[in-house]
Structure formats: structure tokens, C-alpha cells
Amino acid sequence: MNKPVLGLVVGGVLGVFDGLSALVSAPETQPQIVGIVIGSTFKGIIAGLLIGWFASRVRSMAKGVVFGLIVGLVLAFLVAMMPGENGEHYWMQIMLPGSVVGLIVGYATQRYGAAASARSRA
């Protein structure tokens, strides 16, 4: 499995769990849980793809983890900007897990996954 695909898979799986965890951390969101899980999974997939793409080009655990953290944070920030039904924002509940997910995907894509093979140009 190459690094972008690995990032996509790990990001997607963590995104599903991340979304479902809203049932525990914010039970009042239960009516919107399907939308939350879909949004969280989509966010995880995008983050995973970006972080995996970065890992296939930059071989550095430190840089990969920091890049993952930043991507996770930025995407989570964009999601957290959208207010809930009553106009409230869940900054910490969204940004903290989102950044940690990015960090984990950054680590996973640096440590595992096959690097893209060099292609000759015709």
C-alpha cells in the first residue's frame, strides 16, 4: 500500500471513530450524528491524502508529524467554524481530536506504507 492510500485509509477510519465519539462527548448532537460522521470521515480522508502525499515526498518523521498536526488542525478549524443548530461552536471538541488524528496519520504514513516508485519519463 502506498503512502497516500495508507493515509486515506487511516484518516478515514480515524475520522469515523472521531465522528462517532461525538455521541459520548456531546450527546446532544445525536440527531445530527450521521452528518457528523460523514463530515468527520470526509475530513479524515482529505487530511490522510494530503499527509500521505507529503510523506511520499518528504522522508522525515519530525516533519511528517508536524505536517500532519498542522493539516489536522487547519481542517478541524474549518469544520469547527461552522456553528451548531443553536449557533454554538465546538472548538475544543473538534480541533483537539482533529489535530491528534493528523498527528497519528503523519506518524503512520512516515513509518509505514511504500514510497512511490521512481517513474521514468518517456
Add this chain to the structure above:
Amino acid sequence: MTRLSGDAIRRLQGVVELPDLSGTRYEPIEFVARGGMGVVFRVRDRDLDRDVALKVLSTVQMNEDARARMLTEARVLARLEHPGIVPVHDVGALPDGRVFYTMKFVRGSRLDEYAAARRDLNDLLRVFLRICEAVAFAHAERVVHRDLKPGNIMVGAFGEVLVMDWGVAKILGAGGEAALAPPVRPVDPPDGTPETTATGSILGTPGYMAPEQARGEPALVDARSDVFALGVLLRLLAESAAGAERGVPRRLRAIHARAGAAEPAGRYASVGALADEVIRYLTGRSVNAYREPWFERTARLAGRHRTAIALVLMYLLMRILVFLADRL
């Protein structure tokens, strides 16, 4: 009356045998060692202004067979162009008719001295892999060393490895085989030291010789005989690093036990297969030589993926903290 030690006697013999190098471009400096087929001296190459090692037949071995073997040894070594095999520079004959060849003068420590000075197992295993690379290369050239032991392996200051003394090597031919020296017969070492490569009818070193080699069955000697010796070397390195109190890890013990199996069929089929197992050990993967119980496998996998596990635990902890923060 003071008794001389064995080492002092050998050095005196070396001085007595200091060769007459007149007519050559070399001048003698000092006796270095006595090998299976000859004596090694440190000499000065006047033309290139450098020290080299000169190996020459000892005076007691001056016969046509020995001359031919010495020449063959030099030619075999010349064929084995590899960073881990000592390179030959020149070959010739002394005024008294003895054949000699010169090679790189190797500076460094014997493998056992190096192992005693460094106790890091992974470092020693990486050195072992370099030995395997050199020996595997020789096998690919159809040459079996037959006398791998710590005294024949030098490790340089930067961890570079040189496999030396190919004097008792065996060349595996397409339709048969040829040996640089006569068949092995099991005879006790002459001075009782466990690391003496015997000359004449005795070849190889007790403790490192494969059983088929020690039994004097040259037809059975092949690459797996070197695998046996490498297994003994691996055990030596592992025990040196582990120390008596901790013991050698079971997976590593299983690897050197398989390499050192009494029957050739029980050993790794090639040096490459042995090296692969050591690489698997080094990278925390399972090894074919050892069927580990579930709890050992779990512990190994946890150790191998400890950072990933730590990250997942960190995530869960973060989730719990967020949950608790919302409740407060």
C-alpha cells in the same frame, strides 16, 4: 630458568623465518602471524611507499604442492574483489624459490577483541551481516572459506570488515571440486590452543569446523560448512554482547542453533538465508528458526509498534480528557 610463552616462541620463529626479500621491491618490517599455509610479515613496498602484508610459505612447507596451493590461493583471492575481502596486490617468488603474495595490510581489531570492546548487540549483528555479505560473495564465486573464525576476521575503526586467510579455501567446480589444501582430518591442534589452523593434514579450526569437515569428508563440504562457522561466530558475538547474566535472546539463540546444526541439511541453505534471519531479528520481525508463543509475539509486536500504540493511547486519553472537561 625462564620459560618462554607460546606467543614469544611463535614470534621468535617468525624472526628466524624473516624472508630474504632481496631482488624484490619489499623490505621486511616485522612478523605478523602464522596462518594455515604460511607466514605473514609486514613489509614496506618501496615503490609505492606503503606498508603491505606479505604471505609466504614457511620454510618447512617448501614443496611443489605447497607452491601450487599458494599460487592458487593468491589467484582465488584476486578473483574475490569485494570490500569485505582483503585485496591482493602482487604475487612473486623469493630468491630461495618460495612463492609469496602481498595484500593490504589490515589495521583493526580481531572480531573477538572488537566484540569484547563493544557490548551493543545490534552493532555486533550489523558487523556480522557484513561478514555474511563477504562470505556470500565468495560463495557466489564458488569459493568456500572453510576456516572462518575470529582470528581471520578484522574489524576496522569505522566498523568495516575484512575476511582474511583464504589459505584453506575450497573451490567448488562445475564438474567436481578443487581444494587449496589437502582433505581435512580430525587431529587435535598441535599446541592445544582452540584457535589454531593446522597445516599439512590438519585444516580448519576445532570449534569452528563443521562436523563433516572435522570428520574428513571433503565431498560433503560446501557453503553450508561456512554457515556452520558463521553460526558459531554469531553465538560468540551474541554471548559477548548479552553477558552471562542476561543471556542471549531466544530468537537469536534459535538462529545460531540452526546455523550450527550438526547435519548440513538442518542448517540454513545459504549464507543469504542466515543473513535474512538476522535482519528479521534486528528489525523486530519473527524468525523462521523459532516458533514463539503468543505472549512473546504480543510483546515483540508491542515493542516494534510502541510509538503507534503510544499515539493511539494518547488519542484515547485526549478523548477522555475532552469528555471530562465537558462534564465539569
